Every structure is written in structure tokens, then in C-alpha cells.
Amino acid sequence: MKKRFFLWALLTVIMVLFCGVFSASAEGNTAKELTSSCNVSYGNEKTVISCGEKINGIYIEWKNLPGEWQGSDENGSFTGGADRFFHEFVNCSGNEITVNLNNFQNKVSLLRVFGEGQIPSDVQVWEKPCEEADIMLLSTHSDDEHLFFAGILPYYAGELGLDVQVVYMVDHSLNSAERPHELLNGLWNVGVRNYPVIGKAPDIYSESLSAGYAGFKNEGYNEAHFVKYVTENIRRFKPLVVIGHDVKGEYGHGAHMVYTDALIKALPLCNDPSYDNASADKYGLWDVPKVYLHLYGENEIVMDWDNKILDKFGGRTAFQVSIEEGFSQHKSQHWTWFSKWCGYNKDNPWNVNSAADIEKLSSANSGVLSKGNYSPRRFGLYKTLVGEDVNKNDFLENVNERELRGEEPEPTVTPVLNETPVATEAPAVTPSATDNVATENATANATAAPSGSDDNGENKGKKGIDPTMINVFMIALYLVAVAFLGYIVWMLRKRKKK
Ligand SMILES: [Zn+2]
Numbered sequence: 001m002k003k004r005f006f007l008w009a010l011l012t013v014i015m016v017l018f019c020g021v022f023s024a025s026a027e028g029n030t031a032k033e034l035t036s037s038c039n040v041s042y043g044n045e046k047t048v049i050s051c052g053e054k055i056n057g058i059y060i061e062w063k064n065l066p067g068e069w070q071g072s073d074e075n076g077s078f079t080g081g082a083d084r085f086f087h088e089f090v091n092c093s094g095n096e097i098t099v100n101l102n103n104f105q106n107k108v109s110l111l112r113v114f115g116e117g118q119i120p121s122d123v124q125v126w127e128k129p130c131e132e133a134d135i136m137l138l139s140t141h142s143d144d145e146h147l148f149f150a151g152i153l154p155y156y157a158g159e160l161g162l163d164v165q166v167v168y169m170v171d172h173s174l175n176s177a178e179r180p181h182e183l184l185n186g187l188w189n190v191g192v193r194n195y196p197v198i199g200k201a202p203d204i205y206s207e208s209l210s211a212g213y214a215g216f217k218n219e220g221y222n223e224a225h226f227v228k229y230v231t232e233n234i235r236r237f238k239p240l241v242v243i244g245h246d247v248k249g250e251y252g253h254g255a256h257m258v259y260t261d262a263l264i265k266a267l268p269l270c271n272d273p274s275y276d277n278a279s280a281d282k283y284g285l286w287d288v289p290k291v292y293l294h295l296y297g298e299n300e301i302v303m304d305w306d307n308k309i310l311d312k313f314g315g316r317t318a319f320q321v322s323i324e325e326g327f328s329q330h331k332s333q334h335w336t337w338f339s340k341w342c343g344y345n346k347d348n349p350w351n352v353n354s355a356a357d358i359e360k361l362s363s364a365n366s367g368v369l370s371k372g373n374y375s376p377r378r379f380g381l382y383k384t385l386v387g388e389d390v391n392k393n394d395f396l397e398n399v400n401e402r403e404l405r406g407e408e409p410e411p412t413v414t415p416v417l418n419e420t421p422v423a424t425e426a427p428a429v430t431p432s433a434t435d436n437v438a439t440e441n442a443t444a445n446a447t448a449a450p451s452g453s454d455d456n457g458e459n460k461g462k463k464g465i466d467p468t469m470i471n472v473f474m475i476a477l478y479l480v481a482v483a484f485l486g487y488i489v490w491m492l493r494k495r496k497k498k
Pocket of ligand 1: 141
């Protein structure tokens with residue numbers, strides 16, 4: 001009798017231990033980084049990566065974009081570079097990966113290698129630019145999106161998971177090796193997943209609209225070029241809302257003024273079939289429903305970024321995320337007065353801890369400040385096809401995506417009463433036709449936003465065991481263990497009675 005009792009007890013202990021181990025392995029599903037243990041043999045025509053264990057993907061930050069390239073793994077050959085992403089993740093698999101690219105070593109600035117599992121969230125697995133954008137943000141330089149437009153990207157792209165397309169005017173790669181990397185790192189950190197569009201114009205400083213245009217003209221880019229660029233992008237992404245710079249260029253930057261001037265000139269042309277046939281044929285026409293300009297003095301709205309608390313960023317505010325996760329990546333710009341203006345400077349001499357604090361700055365802080373101090377909270381509705389804002393606190397107010405895109409409204413299902421309910425049917429839901437797109441898409445895209453390690457839909461559940469199966473299995477194991485324990489207690493009582 002005693003022997004049998006110990007056998008059961010031993011079995012129970014084994015079961016409990018097994019459950020523990022299984023549960024730990026299910027949680028630790030993040031892909032192991034193999035980089036430091038890999039041997040990378042760079043050659044003139046091909047480079048071979050081997051790590052002593054199975055590789056499941058490589059991440060490359062390019063120094064020089066190579067265009068399309070070929071590689072080979074255990075499944076044969078694969079193609080990289082097709083999307084022209086400056087930071088590129090490549091799915092490949094095997095103990096040895098070959099990159100067939102001339103002079104790979106001089107083209108790559110960072111190479112990371114990963115084993116099986118979920119790719120860590122700091123690895124940038126970019127999606128293509130939006131098919132159709134909810135919001136299109138026209139940022140002149142890379143850093144404006146986190147400064148004068150602070151709050152927008154973490155809130156609308158990161159937290160709500162909307163389709164937000166950033167379109168830059170300036171190409172920093174023409175005169176900086178760092179800024180193109182800073183651009184992507186910043187966007188990725190604040191939750192943008194659709195690859196940005198980057199213009200071709202050089203970064204030229206000027207202090208008026210005419211000086212801005214004159215400077216670009218010297219480099220071969222006239223007004224028509226910028227108007228066409230904005231038109232093309234509006235036609236391509238068909239945004240529900242476009243957000244642009246201050247007409248006065250915030251602190252008076254001529255290039256900011258040029259970008260907004262081009263936007264204003266492009267607006268009536270986007271829907272005009274006689275203008276720029278090439279982009280009209282390629283993308284079709286589009287009349288933008290809503291356009292906001294930063295600091296615009298009419299139909300003003302206030303975006304209260306300090307009260308947008310973002311669950312997906314550990315409860316920080318939208319403003320904080322832009323500065324701490326976005327602008328923080330723009331290391332080459334940290335010496336500028338922007339660092340003091342946004343509170344990023346570690347000494348914080350202007351004492352800025354929120355978006356609202358920026359409005360309290362006085363000219364004593366700096367000669368460059370003026371009306372509203374270029375507050376990222378203040379915008380004006382420059383154009384609307386959907387009426388004036390009433391609440392004045394959401395770029396997507398009054399925006400009904402289906403209606404604006406000319407799609408059929410969702411069928412209304414009326415619940416049928418007085419009928420025997422069928423157990424397998426979900427309760428009928430009546431979708432509200434007035435639901436605004438923010439709420440609609442927030443639910444739909446909830447899983448696409450950044451959160452720990454599960455943001456890469458592409459990689460999700462691809463390797464290893466389905467987590468649901470693991471849960472079911474573990475519950476079953478625990479039940480069995482509890483049953484054993486019950487049996488032991490019952491045996492002990494029985495022995496006591498004897
Ligand atoms: Zn700028």
C-alpha cells in the first residue's frame with residue numbers, strides 16, 4: 001500500500017514540474033539572437049552566414065541600398081531588397097545563409113541574425129506604404145514629425161493602429177549618413193509600421209517662402225515639382241485627412257513654407273483629371289475630405305496630447321512617446337534648440353514636461369519663439385468636405401470612411417425577437433453608420449500596433465506550437481495533477497481510518 005502511495009506522489013510531482021517547464025517555454029517564445037555566435041564570411045561576390053544553429057531570419061540596415069538581390073538558404077534561392085527598405089528583415093531558414101551580392105560588407109551598416117521564434121519588437125519588419133491612408137502627414141524633414149507634429153504618430157498609428165502614411169519632402173541621405181537611420185528608428189519606435197515615402201529634395205535652410213523656392217530652384221527643383229509631388233501622393237494614398245506644416249514655417253523655415261504652399265496649390269488639382277495625366281492614370285483622382293495645417297488661425301482645434309494616455313506605450317502620454325521614443329532617435333539633432341523646446345535636453349533648461357508647457361514658454365527662453373510657440377497641440381481646419389468640427393479634438397471628427405470612399409454601408413442586421421435562440425449563432429450587431437473611422441479601425445487593427453513581441457503579424461505563430469494548443473494542453477495537465485492530489489488526500493484519509 002505504502003509503495004503505491006509513493007508512486008502516485010512521485011507521478012504528481014513529475015506532472016507539476018512538467019507543467020512548469022512547458023509554461024516557461026511557451027512564454028520564452030522570442031527568437032534567440034544568434035548574431036554574436038555567427039561566422040560571417042564576406043566575399044567579393046557572395047557572403048556566407050553560419051551560426052552553428054538554425055537561422056530563421058536576418059535583419060539588415062543598409063549603408064547603400066542595393067536594389068533587388070538574391071540569396072540562398074535550405075529551401076533554395078530567395079529575393080531580398082524588392083521593397084527598397086533601408087532597414088530590411090529577410091525571412092530565410094537553414095544552418096547557412098548565402099547572400100549573393102557584390103561587396104556586401106561595404107553596403108551593410110548593421111547585420112543581425114535570428115533563430116526560431118517571435119522576432120523581437122525592436123527589429124524593424126516594415127510593411128509596404130499604405131494602400132489607402134486614414135491620415136497622411138506631410139513632414140518636411142525627418143524630426144518635424146516628432147516635434148511640431150508630436151503626439152500624432154504615437155496616438156493615431158501606434159495606439160489606434162490606423163493607417164498613417166508619412167510623406168517627407170527632404171532626402172537626408174544626400175548629406176547625412178545618420179539621418180536616414182534616425183528617420184526609420186524614430187518612426188518604428190512610435191508605432192508606425194507602413195514604410196514612409198521620402199522625397200528627393202535636398203535639405204536647404206532658408207527663412208522665407210520665396211527664398212525657400214529660390215534655394216530649391218538652384219538645385220533643380222521648382223514649384224511645379226513640389227506641387228506634383230504632393231498631388232501624386234494624395235492621389236496614391238487617398239487620405240481621409242492630410243496634415244501639413246504651419247503656413248509661416250513654424251520658426252520660419254522656408255522649406256516648411258514651401259511644402260505647405262505646395263499642398264495648398266495641389267489641393268484643387270488632385271481631383272482635376274486634366275492635371276498630371278500620369279499620376280491620374282496610375283492612381284485615379286482624389287478630393288481630400290479634410291486638411292489641417294499646424295497653427296492655422298481659422299477653425300482652430302486643440303489636440304490634448306498630454307491627456308492621450310497610451311496603453312501600448314506603458315501609459316505614457318502621446319507627447320512623451322513622440323519625444324522619448326521618436327525624437328530621442330534623432331541623435332544628430334540633439335544639439336539644436338529643439339531639444340530644449342520639447343524638454344528632451346537632460347538639463348531641461350526651459351522646464352518643458354508636457355505639450356501644454358510649450359505654450360507657456362516666453363520669448364525670454366529664446367528669440368525664435370512666437371505665436372503659440374509652435375505648440376504641437378494647435379491646428380486649424382484648412383479644408384473640409386464633411387462640415388466644421390464641433391468637438392475640435394480629433395483630426396477624424398465627422399469622418400466616415402465608407403461614405404467618403406464611396407463604399408456600400410455595412411449591412412444592418414436587425415436582431416429578430418421572439419424566436420428560439422440558436423445556440424451557435426452570435427448575437428446580431430447593428431453597426432452604427434455614424435461610427436467614426438478611428439473607433440472602427442482601432443478595433444480592427446488592435447493587434448497590429450506595437451506591443452512587446454507580438455507586433456509582427458507576418459511572423460506571428462509561424463514557428464513553434466500554437467499558443468492556444470499549449471494553453472489547452474496545460475489546463476488538461478493541471479486538471480490531471482489536481483486529480484492525483486485529490487487521490488493522495490483520499491488515500492491518506494483511508495490510511496488514517498485504518
Ligand atoms: Zn523641419
